[in-house]
Amino acid sequence: SNHWHLAWHGLEMNTLSILPLIMKSHHPHAAEATTKYFLAQAAAATMILFATTTNAWQTGHWTMTHATPTAATLITIAIMMKLGLAPTxxxxxxxxxxxxxxxxxIISTWQKIAPLTLLYMIHNHLCPPLLLMVGLLSTLFGGWAGLNQTQTRKLMAFSSIAHMGWIIIALSLNTSLATLTMITYIIMTTTLFTSLATTTTKTISDMGAAWPLSPALLTTAMLTLMSLGGLPPLTGFMPKLLILKTLTTMNLTVLGMFVLATSLPSLFFYIRLA
Known part of the structure; x- marks a missing residue:
């Protein structure tokens, strides 16, 4: 939708629809996760509603084509929180x-689509330096924080944060490149989560124990991990190469080198998991 109010309603429906799935197991950890998810999403939604109302008051329009720089920045920060990007x-x-x-x-793939779509729709009003800074921070935090994790779900969470950083950097450069990166990320993450769920792998040590039971499935999981790390000639290498090429073309070579350096810790924990 091009109308801010309808877009906000869509985001809230997207948030509320996942809450029953998170708390389905009736475990205390599930209840805690549901509460944390709801509070984070509600805070971001409140900021979006505040920014869009202020924008409508200043411009006299509720459409996305009319956005003040302040409103666009506030909405960007709120969407960063919804996506789970660093430092939120x-x-x-x-x-x-x-x-x-x-x-x-589902949280790592499907739930990312609606907030990212909103960013796509207002990308002409976005602040590229803010996107690049958030993208760099996300790749940094996603890589380093994942190093001391043993739980596969937490590893995948930090992997998702790092990859969303790459997507946000791509969005500030070229929307088509961001789309390619997002599609690649969704395919790889879905494949890996399906492999982990099928073999009930919840920790790194479980991966080794599950190998004799389903070697073919775990081989697929290992190849997917290498692809997530961006190793050539696997699929995940191409979007990262194109992003680095675009950064170099736009005279942002130093930023490209930093992003590349921050992705090395991620590659290390992918190899450790494999």
């Missing part, structure tokens, strides 16, 4: 840890 990412690993693997997969 602290709720995200805890929520994934408190739910089932299949629900964690």
């Amino acid at each position: 990412h602290l709720w995200y690993p805890e929520v994934l840890q408190g739910t089932t693997l299949y629900t964690a997969m």
